[in-house]
Amino acid sequence: MADEEMMTGAEMVLRALADQGVQHVFGYPGGAVLPIYDEFFQQEKVKHILVRHEQGATHMAEGYARSTGKCGVALATSGPGATNCVTGLTDAMLDSIPMVLLTGQVPTHLIGNDAFQECDTVGITRPCTKQNWLVRDVNDLARTIHEAFYVATSGRPGPVVVDIPKDVQFAKGKYTGPKGVTVKSYQPRTAPDAHAIEAAVALIATAKKPVLYTGGGVINSGPEASKLLREFVALSGIPITSTLMGLGAYPASGKEWLGMLGMHGMYEANMAMHDCDVMICVGARFDDRITGRLDAFSPGSKKIHIDIDPSSINKTVRVDIPVVADVGQALAAMLAEWKKRKVKLDETALSAWKRQIDSWRAVDCLKYRASKEVIMPQHAIQRLYDLTKDRDTYITTEVGQHQMWAAQFYRFEEPNRWMTSGGLGTMGYGLPAAVGVQAAHPKSLVIDIAGDASVQMTMQEFSTAIQYRLPIKIFILNNHYMGMVRQWQQLLHGNRLSESYSDSLPDFVKLAEAFGGKGIRCSRVADLDAAIMEMINTPGPVIFDCEVANLANCFPMIPSGKAHNEMLLGADISDEEVGTAIDAKGKQLV
Amino acid sequence: MNAHQQATGSAYNIDTTKKERQTHTLAVIAENQPGVLARIIGLFAGRGYNIDSLTVSETEHEKHVSRFTIVTTGTPSVIAQIKAQLDRMVPVHSVADLTVEGNFLARELAMVKVQGAGDKRVEALRLADAFRARVVDAATDSFVFELTGKPDKIDQFISLMVPLGLVEVSRTGVAAIARGPGVLKA
Numbered sequence: 088m089a090d091e092e093m094m095t096g097a098e099m100v101l102r103a104l105a106d107q108g109v110q111h112v113f114g115y116p117g118g119a120v121l122p123i124y125d126e127f128f129q130q131e132k133v134k135h136i137l138v139r140h141e142q143g144a145t146h147m148a149e150g151y152a153r154s155t156g157k158c159g160v161a162l163a164t165s166g167p168g169a170t171n172c173v174t175g176l177t178d179a180m181l182d183s184i185p186m187v188l189l190t191g192q193v194p195t196h197l198i199g200n201d202a203f204q205e206c207d208t209v210g211i212t213r214p215c216t217k218q219n220w221l222v223r224d225v226n227d228l229a230r231t232i233h234e235a236f237y238v239a240t241s242g243r244p245g246p247v248v249v250d251i252p253k254d255v256q257f258a259k260g261k262y263t264g265p266k267g268v269t270v271k272s273y274q275p276r277t278a279p280d281a282h283a284i285e286a287a288v289a290l291i292a293t294a295k296k297p298v299l300y301t302g303g304g305v306i307n308s309g310p311e312a313s314k315l316l317r318e319f320v321a322l323s324g325i326p327i328t329s330t331l332m333g334l335g336a337y338p339a340s341g342k343e344w345l346g347m348l349g350m351h352g353m354y355e356a357n358m359a360m361h362d363c364d365v366m367i368c369v370g371a372r373f374d375d376r377i378t379g380r381l382d383a384f385s386p387g388s389k390k391i392h393i394d395i396d397p398s399s400i401n402k403t404v405r406v407d408i409p410v411v412a413d414v415g416q417a418l419a420a421m422l423a424e425w426k427k428r429k430v431k432l433d434e435t436a437l438s439a440w441k442r443q444i445d446s447w448r449a450v451d452c453l454k455y456r457a458s459k460e461v462i463m464p465q466h467a468i469q470r471l472y473d474l475t476k477d478r479d480t481y482i483t484t485e486v487g488q489h490q491m492w493a494a495q496f497y498r499f500e501e502p503n504r505w506m507t508s509g510g511l512g513t514m515g516y517g518l519p520a521a522v523g524v525q526a527a528h529p530k531s532l533v534i535d536i537a538g539d540a541s542v543q544m545t546m547q548e549f550s551t552a553i554q555y556r557l558p559i560k561i562f563i564l565n566n567h568y569m570g571m572v573r574q575w576q577q578l579l580h581g582n583r584l585s586e587s588y589s590d591s592l593p594d595f596v597k598l599a600e601a602f603g604g605k606g607i608r609c610s611r612v613a614d615l616d617a618a619i620m621e622m623i624n625t626p627g628p629v630i631f632d633c634e635v636a637n638l639a640n641c642f643p644m645i646p647s648g649k650a651h652n653e654m655l656l657g658a659d660i661s662d663e664e665v666g667t668a669i670d671a672k673g674k675q676l677v
Numbered sequence: 678m679n680a681h682q683q684a685t686g687s688a689y690n691i692d693t694t695k696k697e698r699q700t701h702t703l704a705v706i707a708e709n710q711p712g713v714l715a716r717i718i719g720l721f722a723g724r725g726y727n728i729d730s731l732t733v734s735e736t737e738h739e740k741h742v743s744r745f746t747i748v749t750t751g752t753p754s755v756i757a758q759i760k761a762q763l764d765r766m767v768p769v770h771s772v773a774d775l776t777v778e779g780n781f782l783a784r785e786l787a788m789v790k791v792q793g794a795g796d797k798r799v800e801a802l803r804l805a806d807a808f809r810a811r812v813v814d815a816a817t818d819s820f821v822f823e824l825t826g827k828p829d830k831i832d833q834f835i836s837l838m839v840p841l842g843l844v845e846v847s848r849t850g851v852a853a854i855a856r857g858p859g860v861l862k863a
């Protein structure tokens with residue numbers, strides 16, 4: 088086919104999407120994108136999913152991207168359509184999710200005139216995108232869209248915006264195909280420096296107490312990176328922990344698995360980070376939720392940091408050996424070097440280290456007071472896990488205690504199965520993200536583990552799920568509070584529960600029914616398994632109102648301003664201790 | 678939250694302001710497209726970096742390439758972050774730290790308006806001559822001097838002009854280039 092055909096801008100948009108292999112676009116119409124919607128109407132290659140709020144479209148695109156490894160695509164009109172997307176863009180920016188957002192704009196001759204539904208979309212979205220473009224000439228449109236996909240998906244992935252004035256959508260111009268489109272000024276390095284790899288392996292070879300600290304970068308690098316990571320762990324026997332974003336890259340059933348680290352991470356993982364002598368950070372970024380008190384962060388270790396983004400290196404923590412590369416390529420090179428040198432770690436030291444880790448593990452940091460009457464939220468996740476683990480399951484979450492309990496108690500065996508808002512912590516992410524995941528995996532079991540407050544932020548997307556018969560399951564741990572806020576108020580503010588009670592909650596069962604879905608309520612431990620099975624066996628979308636203990640706290644926890652070895656453990660802690668755990672300085676932190 | 682007032686704690690409290698601050702001159706080659714300047718300025722504003730001086734102009738018209746000269750002050754780790762953050766921007770081709778790479782020339786142009794009569798007027802002219810400043814405009818009771826040179830030379834000239842009737846100054850900011858045959862690649 089000729090690579091240069093004449094067509095309108097709106098036709099180009101659809102053609103470019105199809106040429107990029109896009110199958111789903113999450114969008115919402117409006118005046119400034121009507122020509123594009125007219126093209127949607129006249130083709131069948133790209134499926135449009137009509138959302139209920141543009142923020143939902145962006146989170147759907149994120150869920151879609153995270154669960155497939157492909158680029159997510161969203162579409163919104165000018166003005167309010169575009170501004171509604173800002174949260175999703177920022178979310179994708181912080182979690183490095185590839186997303187292309189197309190927005191309509193007022194006609195070029197009106198730009199700058201405060202026209203109806205005009206906003207400075209590229210100005211507003213500049214800080215929350217990797218790159219953005221306002222296309223003023225139809226002859227630049229196709230190439231810009233292809234560049235947008237290239238930028239969103241290469242290097243450290245992220246969101247991009249292409250803003251398209253309405254007259255450009257109507258104008259005729261030359262279409263350019265995606266072949267060979269790149270951005271000359273943006274050619275991120277993906278291959279590791281050989282010397283850095285040699286130095287890294289040489290350092291690991293001397294380790295007596297090594298630990299692998301992995302993150303979302305492993306997932307972003309693709310399934311091959313997870314495979315290589317597993318191979319490296321099997322070969323070296325090094326214990327491994329992961330950030331919230333990296334869960335599933337190494338299986339929770341794996342021999343060397345320490346569990347998640349960080350503020351609500353496992354005691355053994357945080358203690359291992361604190362006491363290790365060599366830390367190998369793979370695709371993670373020393374976020375403050377991970378490091379805790381920075382001047383007491385892993386004081387005795389030498390650190391290796393593998394990251395595709397040079398600006399992540401030495402940003403908060405100084406490292407000894409930086410490796411700027413794609414995680415998969417760096418792991419492949421490390422494995423090759425490891426085998427070439429026939430590295431063998433000091434066996435006696437390593438087993439002493441693992442005995443030490445076992446003693447921390449014996450603390451059993453996730454222990455909680457079980458109850459026969461009320462459903463403990465931890466128990467609910469454990470049952471959900473047990474009843475869904477042998478299925479083809481994807482989990483998304485909202486933000487709060489339920490998110491942390493999900494990370495602690497749901498065990499992930501594979502990458503791309505866990506979608507959560509880590510960097511931005513966006514309440515309202517999980518439900519639309521689940522819709523996006525389900526669109527990509529129509530036959531799979533997709534569950535949003537939700538909180539009663541979060542779920543109300545983007546509740547309306549349940550209607551989208553109904554419309555497209557996307558059988559998502561919304562599993563609400565309903566504690567009648569903004570639990571995480573309440574927990575912090577108890578920890579930091581004398582248990583004065585200012586505005587954190589979820590008053591006037593809707594009847595979630597009736598709400599589900601009002602939308603045309605199924606509602607299930609469960610408040611007794613004895614009924615839980617049967618109710619979960621009923622949810623799983625319901626062919627359509629379900630809202631599951633799981634009434635749980637109202638005042639449970641999420642432990643273990645590194646209180647703000649404290650170090651990894653100063654964790655609060657949950658089971659035996661008194662309310663008094665909870666109330667005084669954080670000192671005056673810690674209270675100023677978030 | 679005011680990071681300066683806090684003791685050490687979490688990442689929020691790393692007080693980098695106390696460590697030794699250095700001034701660096703960076704040369705940034707970027708695509709000459711709309712929004713690049715805004716993106717670079719937004720980076721400095723959003724992340725709290727200093728801009729002491731910033732100049733920009735298209736340098737290669739056919740290649741659509743602009744050159745930014747940015748003078749910035751910060752601790753060594755902040756300077757390293759600034760360079761890494763600039764370099765990862767999609768429209769940025771390259772970032773060079775002229776201060777680290779060695780010998781470089783930094784020049785600025787200033788136009789200085791001085792009002793006055795009599796002795797002061799004569800003295801202003803005499804000093805301008807010593808600084809090799811050119812008179813680009815003259816009226817019976819004012820001069821505009823044009824002066825190029827290192828920023829500190831311009832600072833010095835301006836302070837000398839203050840008592841002689843200085844009323845207005847316009848400066849371009851610094852343009853810089855490395856000495857020797859080496860070339861900054863786009």
Ligand SMILES: Cc1ncc(C[n+]2csc(CCOP(=O)(O)OP(=O)(O)O)c2C)c(N)n1
Nearest residue numbers: 487488489512514538539540541569570571
């Ligand atoms: C959009 C947004 N607003 C506010 C917050 C602050 N916040 C964090 S957790 C939380 C409470 C969440 O409550 P709920 O969804 O009921 O979950 P729970 O903690 O009870 O499990 C709030 C308000 C946020 N993360 N996101």
